[in-house]
Structures are given as C-alpha cells and as structure tokens.
Amino acid sequence: xxxxxxxxxxxxxxxxxxxxxxxxxxxxxxxxxxxxxxxxxxxxxxxxxxxxxxxxxxxxxxxxxxxxxxxxxxxxxxxxxxxxxxxxxxxxxxxxxxxxxxxxxxxxxxxxxxxxxxxxxxxxxxxxxxxxxxxxxxxxxxxxxxxxxxxxxxxxxxxxxxxxxxxxxxxxxxxxxxxxxxxxxxxxxxxxxxxxxxxxxxxxxxxxxxxxxxxxxxxxxxxxxxxxxxxxxxxxxxxxxxxxxxxxxxxxxxxxxxxxxxxxxxxxxxxxxxxxxxx
Amino acid sequence: xxxxxxxxxxxxxxxxxxxxxxxxxxxxxxxxxxxxxxxxxxxxxxxxxxxxxxxxxxxxxxxxxxxxxxxxxxxxxxxxxxxxxxxxxxxxxxxxxxxxxxxxxxxxxxxxxxxxxxxxxxxxxxxxxxxxxxxxxxxxxxxxxxxxxxxxxxxxxxxxxxxxxxxxxxxxxxxxxx
Amino acid sequence: xxxxxxxxxxxxxxxxxxxxxxxxxxxxxxxxxxxxxxxxxxxxxxxxxxxxxxxxxxxxxxxxxxxxxxxxxxxxxxxxxxxxxxxxxxxxxxxxxxxxxxxxxxxxxxxxxxxxxxxxxxxxxxxxxxxxxxxxxxxxxxxxxxxxxxxxxxxxxxxxxxxxxxxxxxxxxxxxxxxxxxxxxxxxxxxxxxxxxxxxxxxxxxxxxxxxxxxxxxxxxxxxxxxxxxxxxxxxxxxxxxxxxxxxxxxxxxxxxxxxxxxxxxxxxxxxxxxxxxxxxxxxxxxxxxxxxxxxxxxxxxxxxxxxxxxxxxxxxxxxxxxxxxxxxxxxxxxxxxxxxxxxxxxxxxxxxxxxxxxxxxxxxxxxxxxxxxxxxxxxxxxxxxxxxxxxxxxxxxxxxxxxxxxxxxxxxx
Numbered sequence: 108x109x110x111x112x113x114x115x116x117x118x119x120x121x122x123x124x125x126x127x128x129x130x131x132x133x134x135x136x137x138x139x140x141x142x143x144x145x146x147x148x149x150x151x152x153x154x155x156x157x158x159x160x161x162x163x164x165x166x167x168x169x170x171x172x173x174x175x176x177x178x179x180x181x182x183x184x185x186x187x188x189x190x191x192x193x194x195x196x197x198x199x200x201x202x203x204x205x206x207x208x209x210x211x212x213x214x215x216x217x218x219x220x221x222x223x224x225x226x227x228x229x230x231x232x233x234x235x236x237x238x239x240x241x242x243x244x245x246x247x248x249x250x251x252x253x254x255x256x257x258x259x260x261x262x263x264x265x266x267x268x269x270x271x272x273x274x275x276x277x278x279x280x281x282x283x284x285x286x287x288x289x290x291x292x293x294x295x296x297x298x299x300x301x302x303x304x305x306x307x308x309x310x311x312x313x314x315x316x317x318x319x320x321x322x323x324x325x326x327x328x329x330x331x332x333x334x335x336x337x338x339x340x341x342x343x344x345x346x347x348x349x350x351x352x353x354x355x356x357x358x359x360x361x362x363x364x365x366x367x368x369x370x371x372x373x374x375x376x377x378x379x380x381x382x383x384x385x386x
Numbered sequence: 387x388x389x390x391x392x393x394x395x396x397x398x399x400x401x402x403x404x405x406x407x408x409x410x411x412x413x414x415x416x417x418x419x420x421x422x423x424x425x426x427x428x429x430x431x432x433x434x435x436x437x438x439x440x441x442x443x444x445x446x447x448x449x450x451x452x453x454x455x456x457x458x459x460x461x462x463x464x465x466x467x468x469x470x471x472x473x474x475x476x477x478x479x480x481x482x483x484x485x486x487x488x489x490x491x492x493x494x495x496x497x498x499x500x501x502x503x504x505x506x507x508x509x510x511x512x513x514x515x516x517x518x519x520x521x522x523x524x525x526x527x528x529x530x531x532x533x534x535x536x537x538x539x540x541x542x543x544x545x546x547x548x549x550x551x552x553x554x555x556x557x558x559x560x561x562x563x564x
Numbered sequence: 565x566x567x568x569x570x571x572x573x574x575x576x577x578x579x580x581x582x583x584x585x586x587x588x589x590x591x592x593x594x595x596x597x598x599x600x601x602x603x604x605x606x607x608x609x610x611x612x613x614x615x616x617x618x619x620x621x622x623x624x625x626x627x628x629x630x631x632x633x634x635x636x637x638x639x640x641x642x643x644x645x646x647x648x649x650x651x652x653x654x655x656x657x658x659x660x661x662x663x664x665x666x667x668x669x670x671x672x673x674x675x676x677x678x679x680x681x682x683x684x685x686x687x688x689x690x691x692x693x694x695x696x697x698x699x700x701x702x703x704x705x706x707x708x709x710x711x712x713x714x715x716x717x718x719x720x721x722x723x724x725x726x727x728x729x730x731x732x733x734x735x736x737x738x739x740x741x742x743x744x745x746x747x748x749x750x751x752x753x754x755x756x757x758x759x760x761x762x763x764x765x766x767x768x769x770x771x772x773x774x775x776x777x778x779x780x781x782x783x784x785x786x787x788x789x790x791x792x793x794x795x796x797x798x799x800x801x802x803x804x805x806x807x808x809x810x811x812x813x814x815x816x817x818x819x820x821x822x823x824x825x826x827x828x829x830x831x832x833x834x835x836x837x838x839x840x841x842x843x844x845x846x847x848x849x850x851x852x853x854x855x856x857x858x859x860x861x862x863x864x865x866x867x868x869x870x871x872x873x874x875x876x877x878x879x880x881x882x883x884x885x886x887x888x889x890x891x892x893x894x895x896x897x898x899x900x901x902x903x904x905x906x907x908x909x910x911x912x913x914x915x916x917x918x919x920x921x922x923x924x925x926x927x928x929x930x931x932x933x934x935x936x937x938x939x940x941x942x943x944x945x946x947x948x949x950x951x952x953x954x955x956x957x958x959x960x961x962x963x964x965x966x967x968x969x970x971x972x973x974x975x976x977x978x
Binding site: 121125155156158160170174175176178179182183187188189190193194195196199207216373376380381 | 654660831
C-alpha cells in the first residue's frame, strides 16, 4: 500500500493539525508539495534530517503542512535563514520553498550570493508571475504587458529569467519545469536532492484565481493545458529554429556541474587551520 | 611625577600615532600602571587628522580622553594648532619642525625637533618617525621606563620591523639627552 | 532588590558543564593568558567582545563589515575556525541576522555585530527572533546617526531603537558596558541571557569603548559561568516549542534532533503553528511580556556609585557615566554630595533603582550623547517632581560629554 502516491503524501503531512490549507482551488502549490514529498520518499531520507524553510507568500505557507523540521521566515530571507541552518548542521537536507516575489525581488540578493557560494540548499521557486497573497500585484516575473493590480494598464517592465540569473550567479544545478509536468518535477527535485551544491528549480505554476482572472487565462485546467502546449523540453529546443522557440517555456535541467560546495570548503578550512596550528 | 599623566600624540593618518599610543600604553601595563588609550581619526587610512590619547595613572581612570594634556606631541601644523590650547599649565610640547612651522602660543617647555627629517636622514625613511618621537617623549617625561618602552616595541611591531624601530627608539633617546 | 554592586557580577559559580568547555581547542584568549601568565594585558573593547563571545561558547557568527564594529568580525574570522565554529561574511545585515537565527534554531550559539545603519536593517530579524523565542545576540557599536552619520565618532543614539526598533510590542533585553573589561563580561552575560530567556539580547557599545584600549585581567576560563538553553526531555510527540514552565522559560529543541517542530514569524499557538484565535494570540504576547517582566530581578544590573549621602544624582550609561565619575571626584573634593546611578541593563529599565534614587535626591542630571532618550524613562518615574529636578546634558556633535561639562552643571544646581 505504501507505494500508492496518495498514501505517501498523506504520511508526510501534518494532517491532524493544520488543514484545510490556505491555498485557493486550482492553485499549483499543492502539486509542488506532492512532488517534493514523493521525491524525498523515493530517496528514503529520514524526515528528521530535512529542514524546509520558506519566506513569505502563498508558496511559503507550505512548510506548516508537512512533517519535517519547518521554518517559515521573513519576506525574502528564506535563503539567509537556510544558510544558517545548513552551515551549523551540514548533514541536514535543507529545502527552501519560495515564490517569484520572495526569491527574485525582495530576496534577490540572498539568491545570488547563495548561488555564488554554492552552498548546498535546494531552492524550489514556485513562479506564478504575481504576488498572490497580497491580492495580485506585479512581480519581477510578471510578463511584459500582462495585467496586475499595480499594473492596471499592463506591465511596462521586462520580466526576469530567474534560471538565467541563478546560472549567472554560479548555481551548479538549475532546472525549470511547470506544474503540468508532475513526473518531471518530481525527478528534478530528486536529482537536486542528490546534487552537492546550490540547486534551483523553477516551477512555472498557475494562479488561476488572481493572475488567471486578471489576465483572462481561463480556469486552472486551462492554465495547466497552456503550460503543456506552450513549453518545450530542452532537448527539443536545440533542434528547432529560433522562431518556434520564441515565447515558449523551456523545460529541463539547464545546468548541472560540480564545483566546490561551501559547507565542505568551510570544513576543509577548519581542518587546515587546526592542522597548521598543531604543527 | 603627577599621579595622572595625559599624553596626546597628534598628526595625520599614516604617521603611526595610534600604534605609538598602543606601544606607550603597553609599556605602562608592563609597569602595572592603570592606563587607557583612545583615538580619534577620520575615514582616511592616509592623511586627514589623527590623534591618540594615552592616560597613565596609579588610580582608576574614569574619563579616557585627554582633557588636561600634560604632554602634546604634534607632528603636523594642523594638529599643533588644534590642540595647543588644551595643554595644561607647565605642559610639555614636542613638535616636529619638519611640518610645524608656526606656534600660535609660546609654551614654556617646548621641544622643537625635525623628527621626520632625522628619520629620513638616519634611517632612510620617515616610517619610524612615530617611534623616534615617542622615545624622545618618554625620555623627556619619564612616564615609563626606557626598558618598558623597548619591551613594548618588541611585543607590538611586526618581527621584521623590530630592529628598525629599536634603532629609531635609540635615536629618540639620544636626541632627548641633548 | 535589583541593586548589585558591579564587583558581584564577576564572582561566578562553578559551571556544571565545564568539562565540555575544556574539551574544546584552546582559544587565543588562553594563549594570551598563558603567555602573560594571566597578567594584565592591554585590550580593546571590540577585542573583549570577541573573546567574551568565544568564552561564552558562541560557535556561530554571521556579519557584514561596518565601522566601528568590524574588529569583532575580524577576530572571530580568525578564531572560530580553530574551534570548529562558523564564521561567515554575509551579503548584508538583513542576511546576517537571519543567518544567525537559522543557526541558532539548528542548535548554535550565534552572535552578530554591527553599527547603526546595519542595526536598522536588522530590526525585522530581531523581531523574528523575539516572536519565535530564538536565542541570539546582536552587538551594536553605536556611531553618530541618523543614517550614515559619522562612522568613526561616538554617540548614544540607539537606546530607544534597541527597545522599539522592531515593529510591534517586543520586550527587550539590552546591556550596556562602560569599560573594556565590562564589555567582555556583558558579552558573556548577553549570550547567557539569550540562551536562558530564548530571545535576542542586544549589547550596546559606545564607539569610544569599542575602540579604547585598557589594561584588563580576564578571568580564568574555568571561572566563567556559562548558561546553555534547556533541552527538552519529553518524547517528540509531547514536545511543545513554547511550553510554559516556571517563570515562562521553556525547553528548546534544535532542528535535526527528531522533534520536527514548526517555527513561524506569524502569531502562533504553543506548538508553534499559526493562529488567528484572539485567545491564543493574547496568550503568546503575554508570554513574551511576562518572561521579561517576571524576571526583572535577574535581568537588571545597576551600579550605585557614591549614592549613600548624595543630594544630586547623575544617571548615565557607558562612556557618559565615566565622565560623570570624573566629575563626581572633582565635585566631592569641593564638598558637593553627588553620586551616580549607572544601568548595566538599560532594558528592562531599572525602575525600582531609579525610584529609590528619586526618593533620596533633589536633582537628577542625565548626560547622554543624544538629544534626550533615557531621560524620558527617568521622567516617567518622577511623578510630580518639579521640572527643575531633572536636568539633561545632551551632545550629538561627535565629541564626548566631558567631566567639566557635568561638573559645571553640578555646580549650577547645588
């Protein structure tokens, strides 16, 4: 029975305490939560060794529902808190759940420096293109010309490609998928959990109640179908002419490389300092 | 010697005055005296104003800034102009005539020595002017023993510069004999 | 009573956990002590803070460079790796405070050091540490503000910010040393209190004390009293992250120990889960208030100096209290009966000691390197004393209040 996905998810939830959850019907956050749990379960990681850290926003409400060590922090600061946890206890698996505003606007500085350090954090960035919890304001990933309550005439700013940002800053595992591609999401999270270094997974997700309504995207199901139809796997992109790639969500593992990891480097530093002193 | 002795070492950033203050304070600690050392400086590492205060006493020192200066060392005109009037009655003024050309007030106990020129001439660099002037000050005032100063220099400056600074100290002592 | 002579605070009991401390690699402090055969050495205020932190068992520092606190970070960058502690330089002060809170939740004794502008940036994080009852210490070496102000010059302008800087009601513990030696002692006390009361404790330092060097003889490390957080003894399913027991101090588990608790900056119930119930919200806020107000006697330390026969009192902290002591020596030489009441803990405010002082003197002079902050707390307790009885001396020019300025004021009123 234990291998039935629903059972696995149920087993990891704080079901007796904290439900119903705060998310709207049709929200993608639950899909991502399910994928994280299944990835953890598939690797048999002791849940006592997992710390889930989040900031502020809809997606950042996730930790309260799941039976790990959980830390719901300040807006934008989840990666900084996670850095403290990881540096003091490097054997813990630290998963950061964050949104596009939390991660790329108010928390952008922590994102790039954690990526630069290559500290072994697993950042799952749920990108719904809007500030949902505060009612639909423009975020750094709100597309150009899209509508938000603070962009009532359409957004005149260009949007952020957060995967590119993370790669530019030195992240060693960067992947993108959508809320439609659940299996892919789960396998990416699984791979990130096994990767020794800073990992960022962007999940393009649906906010049908706020972003969807403001931009006439149809319902939740329609938005997920759009993710299916408007995205391309990385392997396919290479074979297509640029005009066919334009405007598409590119899915896949965009970078995977090995570079010295920060907590390991710090442990080596301590050893070196102590050895030199001993001589 | 007065029970409490207040020294202000003044000049500009980069002249090593804070280091000189630390060395003087350490020398006092070696003699089991009470001591405080404070400093004031601008944002510049080189240039700008800078001064170090050292208060040496046999009793508890409450206020750590020199308010009634027993001995003022001024290595620049600006520092001399700024602090001259804080010198106490019968206070000792030591100026580096390489840079201090005018005295706004005639102090009774004034020593005029071209420290920087002498350092350049005898040691090939002005880098140890601070130690030379400090040694001069120690010899003139007698606030700490010469041997304590020597030990404090050895403990404080980087090993590679100990010899140079001890030479500068010796020159400072000899200048004071004259 | 809340009054304690300063000398009492150095008399420590033998710690019960001495063994674990002795097992650590020797600190630079020990080297210094060995080298000088535990003689008095010349030490800077910031150095004393760093060595105090190490001796208190701090094993995690995250910070960002800022004058005039930087020496603390520089010393810990050299010392912590020697004892398997973590030093990390963060991208800003927002990250620094959050990182030490994260480390503390994983079980570290964590500290950061900053100055005015960085302290302002840390306020949201300080509020988080308080609402989540997570131990940590913030050292604020004050400089002239507001804004960038005068980075290398002294001021005492953060007294109110250290209490009210974070939004919402959040009772504070703030300690305030007046010397290099006391900087060492109060750093240890700050760490101890943060562990005992599960909160962010703030150490306010004057720039001039942080950079001042004095002859100091530090105690033998074996005589340093260390307090560690209480660990839970119940099985995980019974663990409450905010369990009330005596005097509102509750055990604290760390991440990775099997307790799998939840921590949130949202108003929460005793398990740590968010709540919107007015009853639970009020209960949480009362916990935060009571754990300070029910323990005032343990938290408040004051020095009462030549107050026995005083008709005039000076109420001052930090460097201003040292100017006051010098002024008192001169005034006493002229037969003027004046004394000093000095808070080593400015928050919670030493109400009882100040009330007692007000009963016995005619005039209180409050010198502060700001435009008037602590004086309003004294005023709150005067209740009907005429305006003439409370006299401020304020300075925010980058210069210190001098003994002469205080002496002149004493002579004006006597």
